[in-house]
Amino acid sequence: MKKIELSIPDMQSAHCQTRVNSAVQGIAGITIEKIESGKLFINYEDDNEKKEVIETIEKAGYKVADNITQDSSCATGCCGN
Numbered sequence: 001m002k003k004i005e006l007s008i009p010d011m012q013s014a015h016c017q018t019r020v021n022s023a024v025q026g027i028a029g030i031t032i033e034k035i036e037s038g039k040l041f042i043n044y045e046d047d048n049e050k051k052e053v054i055e056t057i058e059k060a061g062y063k064v065a066d067n068i069t070q071d072s073s074c075a076t077g078c079c080g081n
């Protein structure tokens with residue numbers, strides 16, 4: 001699985017975090033690792049899922065900032081083991 005940190009500057013309150021969480025939690029192939037003020041951390045399998053998460057957040061009324069931090073972790077562990 002790959003990890004990504006999405007910057008969502010307008011998602012500051014607990015209410016906004018709940019709205020975003022509710023919007024994206026039903027997307028197949030992703031898991032929400034953590035949600036906090038202005039940031040959403042998810043795990044996903046492929047880029048289509050990442051794109052769907054971003055589109056879903058934007059449909060919920062929030063802008064995803066351009067500064068996305070990505071970690072392409074290996075799902076099988078270190079060195080392919």
